[in-house]
Amino acid sequence: MSLLLLDMKTVISLLVIGNICTIILISAYSYQYNNRTVWTFVLGKLLQVIAFTMLLLRDILPFTLSVFLSNTSLLIGTMIECIALLMLLKCLTTTVKRTVFIVTLIGLFSFYSAILFYNFENVRIAVISITIFTLIIFPVYSFYQNRKTSILQYIMLILYSAIALSLMFRAYNALFISTDVTLFAENRYQTLAFLTRFIEMLVGSIGFILLAKEQTDIELTRMAMLDELTNIYNRRAFIQRANALIATELKRKKQLSFIIFDIDRFKGINDTYGHDIGDYILREISQLITNTLPKDSIFGRYGGDEFVILVPNCNRDNAKQLAEALRMAVLHHPFQYISTACTLSLGVATTEVITTISLDGLYKNADKALYHAKENGRNQVYAMSF
Template sequence: MNLYLDSHTIIIALGIGYLVAFVLASSYWLDRSNLASINSYFVAKCLQIISWFCMALRGDTIPDFLSISFANSILLIGTSLEMVALLNLHKPIRLKIKKMYARLTACGIVGFQLLLLLHNNEDMRIAYITFVTAAILMPAYRLVLDRAATVLMRVTGSLYLLAMLAFMLRGIIALRFAETASFFIPGIFQLISLLGIFLLTVLGSTAFVLLLKEKTNQELVHLASYDDLTGTLNRRTFSIHAKLALAHYAKKGKPVSYLLFDIDWFKTINDTHGHHVGDLVLQDLASRIKRNLGNEDLFTRYGGDEFGLMLPGKNEAESTELAERIKQSLRGSFGEAPPVPYTISMGVLTVVPNKFTQLETLYTTCDQALYAAKSNGRDGLSRNRSEQFPHQTRGNHELFTSK
């Protein structure tokens, strides 16, 4: 049975495949068209569609300039934009990377035009284009090797790396078996190659849409979990993680420290300099504190200028050291001065939790220490210990035990 297909027919089918993928993605993400990665991806698909249809009309229909020179040039641009969009979905790429892609694409196009002028041989054209395309796809390895990448991102990256290897193989075949590598010569290579590109188009477009959906879900989770001004955990999310930490360290029998603090005379800052400066102060404070925290430390903004820290595993000495380091960091510049000078008052508590320890009790107790720090002149630290206030119990068990 002859499975070979007319080259023009199958290339047109590829163009239709790109068109369908483009229409589906466009309609699904029409309301998100402001995203740079989506715009890049859509432009890439438009260029690839034009390229494949130009190739399909090669021969008497259109001149070789359009079907070879123009088609391959915009195909390189489209592939480059697609990779930029994909990498930008994973992690916002720097301007340096974008310039690198622009230079690589420009050099690839110029080199191809020179090849057409000086040595217009089909096998050399095929080898050149496939090797340049493979170079453009190579950064997909970042999606696979990045430890922070999701499973979907790793699978997508692997798909593009597989395509890169396929392009390199085609280039090698073109150099050694000239006629075999052409899409326009019927044969098993033509069938496998074109169908492979068709599947890659469909799978790649599907993966990109799924990645967009995944990124949107991550953004929604972030918006639901973090304070939009300071980037700290919001009260609800902090409460969930803090209670889990208390339960975990209760089983381990290890200490947990809790800090409650706010900005001294914050209302005066707002009244004197305006609420915009007040917001800058809150952001500056959060930024400086984050530099001092470990991976397990929990940082929340309760509201206004009131913040909380839970330090799982840190005893009195360690929590006091961190509190002093935080206070000292507010006096340093870290390369940039705060919007206006400010200080904070802190209440600190360290407990060895048990199964009856309540986060609300820790908050109330720490708030008493914070009030004491303010009564002592502000810009200071006050520690509350269990012996300094009545024990709260449930049955015969203390709610918490001091270190």
């Protein structure tokens, strides 16, 4: 007997058992996290279990009821699974969600119309296959857009693309090839179609959980590296990135400039307007500086209102011009909630000897320059080379 001639009840039973096991494992894994995206995926799988169970019970239940319930559950379950994937990929905009709902409603309407007016199994299969194909196109496109993010997403793109192609082949087979397409017919086309669903259930579920973990790891890494208030590098992350950049620039024998600044009389702002306004000022300034800096710069918050910047391949004059541009950007920014101008004092240190330099040396010299800027009256740039 050919490997592609399997008992269809056995294949569908495996789909039911596999989906139930998937639901149990994913639920156990996700219970402590209460992740809305994962629970959405579980709901989609649960509806698909109902759908395949109704298919198995077709000989027991009234035929029309079995067909109606199984295919309705299958379409809605697939829609919810696709929504969960889009949520995970952060691609579920209001427009996309509305479009997915509309596609599902059109599919259901077409299927019910086929039952009422043209109740042939090949037509019903074609309608369901084309609708599911259309739904799967949404996550396929999102995986395609994000394929460079990770190898896992690239594999998921290939998997769901293969599923989409198999669905179109099933629809074509149902409409144009004279093959028995009744549910329990034993032929290679039927077996291939349901084996594809089995592979999607198995690999797709594993891939989803791995993607969810990947996204969690990315978020944890981001939280560990970024300052919670200003969303720029925290001290630890800045030191790591800066040391790596210094090592690279030393090999290239390029100059480095280090800028350190703080907000003039920031304690007075906190005392006068409150710490909420002080936090607002820190966030606004961080965003202003980020938008002004060259892309290859490293910008971080050392603590309180003290910020540091490392600029590669930058001499003293260019660093001083950059620091002045930062000072002016903050000086002329219309801050809300405060009636006085907000100003910066900036110290700049640039390496002249490019064979030996350390982050600690850069910081100490920039800090000396900042001290001179403060002593000279604040709201200014002081630059030095060493």
